[in-house]
Amino acid sequence: MRQEKATRKTSLTPELIVKAALRIADEEADLDRLTVRRLAADLNVGAMTLYSYFRSREEILDAMADHVLGQLRLPDEPDSGPADALRAVAYALLAMMREHPSAARLLATRVTDSQEALRGAMEAVLRRFVDAGIPGPLAVRCYGFLITYAIGFVSYQTPRSWGREDDADVAEIRRQRVHFYSGLPIDDFPLVVGLAEHVATLPGDEQFAAGVEAYIDSTLRLVERDATGS
Incomplete structure (x- = not known):
């Protein structure tokens, strides 16, 4: 498990984070259920790892909208x-x-x-x-x-x-x-x-x-x- 988590960390990118966030939001049909903790768990990383790419959940949402457009x-x-x-x-x-x-x-x-x-x-x-x-x-x-x-x-x-x-x-x-x-x-x-x-x-x-x-x-x-x- 530790090896898998480390591997995921090294391959993590802003685009991967945004795509995972979109998938969760689409599946749930409710943006309120898309939390940083939920997204981190889906990517198998710690929540603080995501904050090294995006400063807040709002920035993630902005990036999702930009990606869709x-x-x-x-x-x-x-x-x-x-x-x-x-x-x-x-x-x-x-x-x-x-x-x-x-x-x-x-x-x-x-x-x-x-x-x-x-x-x-x-x-x-x-x-x-x-x-x-x-x-x-x-x-x-x-x-x-x-x-x-x-x-x-x-x-x-x-x-x-x-x-x-x-x-x-x-x-x-x-x-x-x-x-x-x-x-x-x-x-x-x-x-x-x-x-x-x-x-x-x-x-x-x-x-x-x-x-x-x-x-x-x-x-x-x-x-x-x-x-x-x-």
């Missing part, structure tokens, strides 16, 4: 115009946050100064928009909307498992949710009861798509207005 992957296919660029970014952000379920809360509570994170998750996105024909100031607004929309949607969907289409049991879970809404007192909830099947789709991927398409429509009107000067 820096891993944003945009499609390689060229965009045919603003609509394609907006969709590409919207779904890339959604995929990034789904890969790390803890990302939504991380990004909602941290501010990044990491150049790597800013390059991958902001500069690259703005470049994508501008190259697709979206004026710079509007591109910034598009970035702000899409990242906050993705954070909000994933935060809403994550605890509502009947919304995830990639869940093998989603049909049964959604059926149970429809049954719950349908069973509410109709005098108090006439609309929820009557629209139970639709209410159950609120955390579904189709809801995310509807929001993205509505935003694309409004953005295209702004792009056209900017181009015509009207």
Whole structure:
């Protein structure tokens, strides 16, 4: 055991610590359960060892947010115009946050100064928009909307498992949710009861798509207005 612990210490790196922290946070789906002591135990080192890499738990959380943002992957296919660029970014952000379920809360509570994170998750996105024909100031607004929309949607969907289409049991879970809404007192909830099947789709991927398409429509009107000067 001592030999194993010593070996782990010599191979420890900030990146290894951050990846372990993300794994724990994703598995627990609760950042509050990610403590320095828990992380140290998972890495088989003493807590003080981690403090030689990060001065506090807050620094670890900041590094986790930076790592997630820096891993944003945009499609390689060229965009045919603003609509394609907006969709590409919207779904890339959604995929990034789904890969790390803890990302939504991380990004909602941290501010990044990491150049790597800013390059991958902001500069690259703005470049994508501008190259697709979206004026710079509007591109910034598009970035702000899409990242906050993705954070909000994933935060809403994550605890509502009947919304995830990639869940093998989603049909049964959604059926149970429809049954719950349908069973509410109709005098108090006439609309929820009557629209139970639709209410159950609120955390579904189709809801995310509807929001993205509505935003694309409004953005295209702004792009056209900017181009015509009207």
